Amino acid sequence: MEILIKASQFILSLSLLIVLHELGHFVPAKLFKTKVEKFYLFFDYKFSLFKKKIGETVYGIGWIPLGGYVKIAGMIDESMDTEQMKGEPQPWEFRSKPAWQRLIIMLGGVIVNFILGILIYICLMWVYGEKYLPNDNVKDGVWVQDALAVKLGLETGDKVISVDGKTIKKFNQIPIELINGSSFVIERNGEKIEKKIPVDFISNLVDRGKDAGSFILPRYPFVISNVGKESPNLKSDLKAKDMIVSIGGTPIKYFDEGKDLFAKLKGTKTTIEVKRGNEIKPIEVQVTGEGKLGVGLAQLPMRDLEKLGYYSLETKTYSFGQAIPAGLNKSWNTLTGYVKQLKKIFNPSTGAYKGLGGFISIGSIFPSEWSAQTFWNITAFLSIMLGFMNLLPIPALDGGHVVFTLWEMITGKKPGDKFLEYAQLVGFIILLILLIFANGNDVVRLVNSWMK
Structure with missing residues (x-):
């Protein structure tokens, strides 16, 4: 059930991002009277799960969930329809349009992704605000x-x-x-x-x-989660939720302080004081030869630590007007943080490439229980990530087409169709290698986790 909930959220988020990204290409193409032959969620190699022709465009859902596409007449794209390019350019084709119109069509998808991410972050700030530990x-x-x-x-x-x-x-x-x-x-x-x-x-x-x-964690109090079956203190008066506040007469505030004191009392008996509700209770305990009590440590949520007076959380609420700059700032930090990570991935000495993940990694970041706030937070991050990735100057990505179009606008020389075909093929090979590597990392990590 947990996997199903994660997968459902992943598919929903991915579908939303793909449809809106492709809509970013579709709308300016139609505005510039360019024929759009297909609008697809997922790829439809050989067959489609669903398709319906409305006007001149076939709308459908493919069976390969690796993305989506719009097939624009007169353009070297994912379809690699080279036969169409052999004919004379027609007024409704992409290749017949002015360079500035083609540039807008190609940038439409990433613009939508960035705008979507910003809007989601603005709405999250407005609706939920922020609660964090300063x-x-x-x-x-x-x-x-x-x-x-x-x-x-x-x-x-x-x-x-x-x-x-x-x-x-x-x-x-x-x-x-x-x-x-x-x-x-x-x-x-x-x-x-x-x-x-x-x-x-x-x-x-x-x-x-x-x-x-x-x-890296904040320091925690020594709160007992359970007394182990092999613990020498199994029959003592220790109970779950007891918080140790002193050991051998020495007051402690944090678990690490208690751990250090017990390490000095290996194999001895000592008296500790625990806080149970509003009561302070002395209990005699046996310390093991390893300097432990044989109990589990409770990982208290931050709201409980706040109630105990350990930490003070800060809550920020925003009006819609205040949420706009806060959302923009969150979007910018998300983008710059992702770019920094990407730079490290392409630096072999960091080993960051080992953390590169595919669909399993992305799907696993969704929670096992539905949370609208978490879902939209992840979707906003993925939208900005997708926008940036598509801007990379790799043929077969929007960024590759943008580079060729800018070259044409600057030099006045349009790349030939054969060059664009080969460039698109090279781009596909690069993307395929990255896809195999990223998802291969996922498989290796999955197998390693099973073998542990």
Whole structure:
């Protein structure tokens, strides 16, 4: 059921983005009186799941969910219809239109993608606002319990101040900023220290696996989730939801403090104090030879930590007028962040290419339960990502056609049809290789997860 819910959201989001992207080509083509022969969601190699001709255009749904297309008469595109190009150019064909009209037709799809992403972010700011943990409110620093964070040079209690000179305002921005960055500044015991992010940081991050959780967390209280069946304290008075507030008479606030104290009390008995509701209760416990109690740690949601007084969340609400600049800012940060990640993918030394994913990776970012806010957030991100990807100067993508058209407008020389055919073929090969590589990464990760 979980997979079905994720897949349904993915297909819905993908279909919406594809239809609107192709509509961005379709509308200006019709405005400039260019014949559009087909308008398809998904590809229809050999046959279609559905098709209907209305006027001069066949509208349909293909069976290969790798995208969609509009077939514009007189254009070298996904259909590779070279026979049509052998005839004399007709007034209704794409190739007969002025270069500026062809440029608008080709840019229509990515323009729609960018506008859609911006509109969604504006609406999300207006309807839901923002609720987040301000980085300044993490007064006692981060909890370092992951080898990757240690490799970054972090220690428990450090405060991450900035990445590449950009001040971190929201705590949840830290991981993505570190992924995109090259250096960061921390505050440790009142001293500011600058550290370099290792070149292979992303490679190590990918190797952890997607189920490893965040490598950087705020410090948590020592709240018990359960007492293990093999625990020497199974018959003690310890209960789930107990919060340990002192060990051997030493007060503690965070789990990491308790972990360090128990490590010094290996194989001994000691008295701890737990907070249970509004009551403080002393309990005698046995510490194992490994310096543990044999209990699970409860990962409390941020709203519970706020109720306990550990962190103070900030909630921002926006009027529609205020949501416009907030949505634009969110869109810009999304785009620039994605561009930074893409640059690292094309730098082999970072190992970021190992994190490149296909349909399984994209589908997995949708939640296992329906959330309108999350769905539209992901859809806005994918829309901006799709817009940028289509602008890349690769033949077979919109960006490739745009480059050839701009060349024509600047030099006055139009590329020949044969050149465009070969360029389109080369572009298809490049895209096919990228598609196989990205989805191959997904398969390898899936197999590795099954073998663990």
